[in-house]
Amino acid sequence: MDGNYVATSDITIAADADRVWTVLTDPAAVKEFMFGADVETDWSQGSSITWRGEWEGKEYADRGEILEVEPGRRLVMTHFSPLGGQEDKPENYHTLTWTLEDEGGGTKLTLSQDNNASPEEAEHSKGMWDQLVASVKEIAERG
Incomplete structure (x- = not known):
């Protein structure tokens, strides 16, 4: 990628961090806020994570790895979507x-989502993530 623009979305939720964490890691809730995708992972550092779903009539399986887990505080993972048309390699x-x-x-x-190639790509991602955090x-x- 040409740039490393970051898309960031935030929202204040009238619930404690444990409740929000539960939503972030519950497969039924993930399906609801991740645009209908089924998540597969054990939420452990170093584990793989896969989101399977259908977008505009096309099946997909996004994938990544769980990098950090601090229950109730922080969750970091990589994410790759073949729907973007890029090659499946680390820089993508x-x-x-x-x-x-x-x-x-x-x-x-x-x-936040890093590794966006341009300010426009970051803005597009932010729009999607704004919807997601609202959900x-x-x-x-x-x-």
């Missing part, structure tokens, strides 16, 4: 970093 993977911070009885959830908020707040 993004790193997704989920950070949870206490914010006045609620939780500030921040999701996490909705799921977490409904209890």
